[in-house]
Amino acid sequence: MKTKIVLLGPPGAGKGTQAEILCDRLGFVSLSTGDMLREAVRNGTELGKKAKEYMDAGGLVPNDVIIGMMKEKIDGLDGAFLLDGFPRTIEQADALGEIIDVDMALNIDVPDEILVQRLTQRRSCPDCKAVYNLSNKPPKKEGICDKCGAQLYQRDDDKEETVKNRLDVYRKNTFPLIDYYQKKGKLVTVKGDEGSIEDIFKKIEGIVKN
Numbered sequence: 001m002k003t004k005i006v007l008l009g010p011p012g013a014g015k016g017t018q019a020e021i022l023c024d025r026l027g028f029v030s031l032s033t034g035d036m037l038r039e040a041v042r043n044g045t046e047l048g049k050k051a052k053e054y055m056d057a058g059g060l061v062p063n064d065v066i067i068g069m070m071k072e073k074i075d076g077l078d079g080a081f082l083l084d085g086f087p088r089t090i091e092q093a094d095a096l097g098e099i100i101d102v103d104m105a106l107n108i109d110v111p112d113e114i115l116v117q118r119l120t121q122r123r124s125c126p127d128c129k130a131v132y133n134l135s136n137k138p139p140k141k142e143g144i145c146d147k148c149g150a151q152l153y154q155r156d157d158d159k160e161e162t163v164k165n166r167l168d169v170y171r172k173n174t175f176p177l178i179d180y181y182q183k184k185g186k187l188v189t190v191k192g193d194e195g196s197i198e199d200i201f202k203k204i205e206g207i208v209k210n
Contacts, residue, residue, distance in 0.1 A: 002103035002208050003080035009108035010170045012115040013192040018108060019082050021201050029077060033086045036069050037061060067095045074100060090176055105181035108192040112167050119163045123152040
């Protein structure tokens with residue numbers, strides 16, 4: 001089984017959903033740089049303190065700090081893991097390659113027009129952070145969170161103009177990574193718009209287990 005996976009895919013492709021299922025059913029641990037940064041800051045680790053200085057100043061946390069955190073986290077694991085949101089650049093991919101040998105870069109791809117439709121239909125809960133989609137995962141009661149009863153809202157970054165801009169940025173920044181892993185023979189692309197969530201998971205499961 002492939003146990004060290006980099007997860008690639010545009011916003012709205014279903015990466016988070018598939019990562020959740022991989023964790024639930026196949027025992028993966030999902031490592032997200034955003035979660036790791038917040039945890040390190042909360043725990044007051046040396047790297048967390050360093051990251052906080054940059055975050056408080058509104059700057060980007062440098063690669064060496066993020067990679068240091070990633071290494072700490074990976075060293076503490078003994079099972080399968082997914083990297084979500086990392087690497088974002090070739091420089092980060094090279095640095096990651098010095099820590100571990102990635103088994104696979106799983107690219108979940110969906111055409112932009114479908115992504116725009118999906119993301120603009122997304123509604124979020126401000127309290128428990130549950131996420132719904134008006135077309136394929138609506139709340140039981142319109143505008144109300146099933147889990148905690150809060151009023152759902154549309155995030156600013158899920159509005160059409162912002163979504164299109166996010167996708168442009170993603171395509172421009174991530175294409176080099178897709179090419180990078182393709183050249184290494186590590187890239188596997190799965191269509192995230194063909195079939196149900198379960199159908200897509202079955203495809204991914206087959207790839208991961210082979």
